[in-house]
Amino acid sequence: AQSVTQLGSHVSVSEGALVLLRCNYSSSVPPYLFWYVQYPNQGLQLLLKYTSAATLVKGINGFEAEFKKSETSFHLTKPSAHMSDAAEYFCAVHGSSNTGKLIFGQGTTLQVKP
Amino acid sequence: GAGVSQSPRYKVAKRGQDVALRCDPISGHVSLFWYQQALGQGPEFLTYFQNEAQLDKSGLPSDRFFAERPEGSVSTLKIQRTQQEDSAVYLCASRPRDRGRDGELFFGEGSRLTVL
Numbered sequence: 001a002q003s004v005t006q007l008g009s010h011v012s013v014s015e016g017a018l019v020l021l022r023c024n025y026s027s028s029v030p031p032y033l034f035w036y037v038q039y040p041n042q043g044l045q046l047l048l049k050y051t052s053a054a055t056l057v058k059g060i061n062g063f064e065a066e067f068k069k070s071e072t073s074f075h076l077t078k079p080s081a082h083m084s085d086a087a088e089y090f091c092a093v094h095g096s097s098n099t100g101k102l103i104f105g106q107g108t109t110l111q112v113k114p
Numbered sequence: 115g116a117g118v119s120q121s122p123r124y125k126v127a128k129r130g131q132d133v134a135l136r137c138d139p140i141s142g143h144v145s146l147f148w149y150q151q152a153l154g155q156g157p158e159f160l161t162y163f164q165n166e167a168q169l170d171k172s173g174l175p176s177d178r179f180f181a182e183r184p185e186g187s188v189s190t191l192k193i194q195r196t197q198q199e200d201s202a203v204y205l206c207a208s209r210p211r212d213r214g215r216d217g218e219l220f221f222g223e224g225s226r227l228t229v230l
Contacts, residue, residue, distance in 0.1 A: 034218065041223070044157070044205070046218045049218060099170045100145060100219075101159045102219060104156035105156050106154075107154075107156045
């Protein structure tokens with residue numbers, strides 16, 4: 001069965017510092033992986049997705065993620081944090097069924113300090 | 115509107131009451147999903163529709179939960195005899211036609227249910 005594990009439920013960085021949010025996956029088939037962001041009282045918004053093309057994926061708001069099969073990882077990074085990046089971030093993997101449902105991790109709360 | 119619309123945004127119910135949560139997906143989106151998000155947790159899959167057909171309901175936690183999408187557009191998630199453990203945000207998402215495993219889901223803002 002497919003699953004994702006997000007390491008660290010809370011990450012705190014200073015404004016301008018590197019952001020690194022960790023995600024490891026388990027999948028019985030080549031995975032399709034996603035990062036979503038959730039701002040307070042809002043729905044989930046897609047940041048980026050990996051669908052077996054380039055291993056380095058660029059998303060919105062300056063975020064990117066690298067798919068590493070050898071490490072079963074799909075970590076999310078941003079070179080310089082902005083106050084507006086403070087939110088909840090979710091890693092997700094496509095389920096093995098044909099429905100297209102996503103399996104989400106537990107989430108990581110990103111705090112950005114001035 | 116252009117996005118997925120959910121109502122009500124907030125619902126407070128007394129234990130034992132029935133509730134109904136509505137989802138209006140993006141026009142033309144064939145696939146519709148319901149997720150449950152408990153406080154501090156990631157979304158958990160509940161059920162999936164393709165048009166009006168409910169193809170996967172493996173995530174529904176009990177027979178008190180029921181979902182329908184009779185005309186292949188608007189969907190309703192119904193919870194009967196609500197319990198405190200049902201308190202959560204219920205998220206609806208839709209996806210366009212002909213999108214397979216790489217297709218992203220478009221989420222609504224959710225309905226926050228609090229059961230007292």
